[in-house]
Amino acid sequence: MSDYSNLKTEEMVLNMGPQHPxxxxxxxxEIKLDGxxxxxxxxxxxxxxxxxxxxCEAMTYPQIVPYVDRMDYLASMSNELGYAIAVERLMGIQxxxxxxxxxxxxxxxxxxxxxxxxxxxxxxxxxAFTPFLYLFADRERILSIFEETCGARLLYNYIWxxxxxxxxxxxxxxxxxxxxxxxxxxxxxxxxxxxxxKIFIERTANVxxxxxETAINYxxxxxxxxxxGLKWDLxxxxxxxxxxxxxxxxxxxxxxxxxxxxxxDRYFVRVLEMEQSLNILDQALAQIPEGDVTSAIxxxxxxxxxxxxxxxENPRGELGYFIVSKGGLQPHRVKxxxxxxxxxxxxxxxxxxxxxxxVIAILGSIDIVLGxxxx
Amino acid sequence: xxxxxxxxxxxxxKFGDAIGQSITNLPxxxxxxxxxxxxxxxxxxxxxxxxxxxxxxxLLSGLDDMxxxxxxxxxxxxxxxxxxxxxxxxxxxxxLRHKIVLKCSCPKDKPEVExxxxxxxxxxxxxxxxxxxxxxxxxxxxxxxxxxMPYDWEHGFPLRKDYKNPEFYQGMKVPY
Numbered sequence: 001m002s003d004y005s006n007l008k009t010e011e012m013v014l015n016m017g018p019q020h021p022x023x024x025x026x027x028x029x030e031i032k033l034d035g036x037x038x039x040x041x042x043x044x045x046x047x048x049x050x051x052x053x054x055x056c057e058a059m060t061y062p063q064i065v066p067y068v069d070r071m072d073y074l075a076s077m078s079n080e081l082g083y084a085i086a087v088e089r090l091m092g093i094q095x096x097x098x099x100x101x102x103x104x105x106x107x108x109x110x111x112x113x114x115x116x117x118x119x120x121x122x123x124x125x126x127x128a129f130t131p132f133l134y135l136f137a138d139r140e141r142i143l144s145i146f147e148e149t150c151g152a153r154l155l156y157n158y159i160w161x162x163x164x165x166x167x168x169x170x171x172x173x174x175x176x177x178x179x180x181x182x183x184x185x186x187x188x189x190x191x192x193x194x195x196x197x198k199i200f201i202e203r204t205a206n207v208x209x210x211x212x213e214t215a216i217n218y219x220x221x222x223x224x225x226x227x228x229g230l231k232w233d234l235x236x237x238x239x240x241x242x243x244x245x246x247x248x249x250x251x252x253x254x255x256x257x258x259x260x261x262x263x264x265d266r267y268f269v270r271v272l273e274m275e276q277s278l279n280i281l282d283q284a285l286a287q288i289p290e291g292d293v294t295s296a297i298x299x300x301x302x303x304x305x306x307x308x309x310x311x312x313e314n315p316r317g318e319l320g321y322f323i324v325s326k327g328g329l330q331p332h333r334v335k336x337x338x339x340x341x342x343x344x345x346x347x348x349x350x351x352x353x354x355x356x357x358x359v360i361a362i363l364g365s366i367d368i369v370l371g372x373x374x375x
Numbered sequence: 376x377x378x379x380x381x382x383x384x385x386x387x388x389k390f391g392d393a394i395g396q397s398i399t400n401l402p403x404x405x406x407x408x409x410x411x412x413x414x415x416x417x418x419x420x421x422x423x424x425x426x427x428x429x430x431x432x433x434l435l436s437g438l439d440d441m442x443x444x445x446x447x448x449x450x451x452x453x454x455x456x457x458x459x460x461x462x463x464x465x466x467x468x469x470x471l472r473h474k475i476v477l478k479c480s481c482p483k484d485k486p487e488v489e490x491x492x493x494x495x496x497x498x499x500x501x502x503x504x505x506x507x508x509x510x511x512x513x514x515x516x517x518x519x520x521x522x523x524m525p526y527d528w529e530h531g532f533p534l535r536k537d538y539k540n541p542e543f544y545q546g547m548k549v550p551y
Binding site for chain 1: 401508525
């Protein structure tokens with residue numbers, strides 16, 4: 001008679017990636033499995049490492065702007081905004097009102113475009129193909145507006161230190177307003193298509209629950225943190241640019257269909273955020289003043305010796321720039337706090353004890369961009 | 376909400392010699408120098424003290440201070456004195472809304488700093504990155520290995536200012 005109670009099932013190591021469509025880039029996950037249950041997840045990053053921080057030390061401040069674009073390539077405008085603000089604060093530059101308005105408009109349009117990719121591809125990961133096509137078609141409208149403004153669809157080099165590369169296209173305001181009115185009802189359509197879909201809810205509710213204490217301790221920021229229930233938005237809590245002039249809500253997770261801080265909450269907070277971005281756009285497009293956009297750009301950008309850390313609310317969370325200047329034309333050190341990098345460090349905590357199929361649902365819900373993780 | 380000076384005085388009172396100067400004459404950002412082998416204890420206090428409650432480590436970054444010196448000896452020979460590497464901590468409290476910047480410096484030939492991973496888990500990957508780029512050893516870190524560079528990289532730590540590109544990488548000439 002043999003005793004089976006001492007027998008252990010054998011753990012298996014499963015390798016997911018680097019070339020896997022649902023890893024949103026080149027990410028390798030080393031997953032240790034006990035049957036179908038996850039024991040441990042070890043993310044391996046660095047496949048897209050392009051030495052951003054080393055490059056910065058060999059370039060002048062304005063030359064860094066195009067490199068900044070290439071970090072989070074789905075939210076280039078927001079990256080540029082953060083960098084420009086960091087250098088401006090280091091040098092004490094005050095930019096004209098019109099520039100601030102244009103920056104906010106661009107950043108909010110970019111937030112919507114970025115969330116569209118996040119939500120669309122999330123649906124795609126779970127198995128819903130149609131919402132992805134709907135969202136990408138609408139995102140194309142934003143990209144065309146950007147293209148008309150600065151000639152590029154993804155990597156803009158538009159927001160410069162002290163100003164903008166050039167003023168808006170004369171037709172811009174009309175087109176942006178048109179987009180805002182066009183897109184509002186589309187959010188309801190998205191909700192009917194994907195958010196309240198039974199299968200989608202089954203796959204995402206009560207999966208990957210992130211309690212608020214863990215989220216803060218692990219440095220989670222942005223929509224992921226708000227989905228866990230903390231009202232924390234840098235646009236309001238550490239104001240930059242002119243966000244204090246606008247009325248908007250900060251949506252937080254409420255555990256609508258499952259538990260507070262699950263994948264569906266993280267998904268739905270992004271949907272609600274798009275609405276709030278539309279509200280900001282409405283106000284900004286109505287109030288935008290006339291003026292010059294290049295007048296405050298300094299001829300020579302040479303900050304005095306010192307250091308600064310500034311952060312902005314990127315679509316993916318808190319994007320911070322730590323810049324140390326030794327008084328030269330080139331920075332001594334530029335260190336970036338990429339939100340996705342920090343979020344990805346939480347994968348193990350989120351996945352433990354879930355089924356292997358949930359890894360995809362969890363990874364999609366924290367919305368990473370590998371270009372930013374690896375820089 | 377406490378100001379930089381108030382926090383500095385609190386720390387100075389509690390930890391004495393482990394707290395160095397408070398640098399405030401730089402433009403924009405002030406920081407407090409702390410001892411690299413006491414940072415764990417100090418961080419623990421910062422997080423759990425009821426008046427401070429620093430629960431969020433925003434950023435942990437490595438830094439090469441670029442202060443290597445050439446010192447002329449009495450006999451006329453020149454000796455290189457290695458400079459320091461630093462770790463900069465940007466910490467904030469989400470409930471009390473105050474921030475503080477700490478900086479620990481360690482000599483380049485013995486770059487050892489205590490890990491704060493057990494206090495703020497977001498330090499885990501940040502410390503691995505600082506190790507990867509600067510070769511700063513974080514004592515008591517559970518899993519200190521390279522993160523962005525290849526695991527088999529043997530040519531030093533790329534963000535140090537004295538870093539030189541290797542001539543060959545895995546038998547390939549650089550630049551090829």
